[in-house]
Amino acid sequence: MARKKKEGAFIGKSQDGLYAPADSHPIHPENRFVMKYIFIVLCILLTVSAQALLKTTSFHETWSRPFILFVAGSMLTYCLAFVAQSYAMRFFPLSKVSPAMSVATMVLVFICGVLFFKEQIYLKQTVGILLGIVSVYLILS
Secondary structure (H helix, E strand, C coil): CCCCCCCCCCCCECCCCCECCCCCCCCCHHHHHHHHHHHHHHHHHHHHHHHHHHHHHCCCCCCCHHHHHHHHHHHHHHHHHHHHHHHHCCCCCHHHHHHHHHHHHHHHHHHHHHHHCCCCCCHHHHHHHHHHHHHHHHHHC
8 A cells, every 4th residue: 555745744765865854965966975974973073072062071170161161162062063963863863863863973072082181991881882883893794
C-alpha cells in the first residue's frame, strides 16, 4: 500500500541521500557534501570546547566571577553545538552519526584532558578509547 506524501512531511532518505523533509534543504546541492561534514566537525569541536570550559570552572571558587563566566561560556558553546548537531542530523541517519560523534568527542576530550589539564593516562582508558574507535568503524562500515 503506497503512502501519500504530505506537504512538508518527513519522507526519509531522499534522492540526494539526505535524511530530512524534501522541502527543508536551504543548502545548495553542490555544497551539501562539504557542509554535512563541516556541521559534524563543528559539533564535535564545540562539544569538546564546552567540556574544557566546564573543567576550567573547577579551578575557580564557586560563584566567583571567573566561575560564572566559564559556566556561561560552556552553556553558549553547548547551545551552538546543539544547533550544529541539529543541522548534521539532516544529512545522516541517527544510528550512524550519533555514535560516531559521541566517540569522536570522547577521544578528543580524553586528548584535551591529557594535553591541557595534565591528566594521567591509564591502560583501561586507552583500551576503552581504542574499543570506542573500533565500534564506530563497525557501525559506519
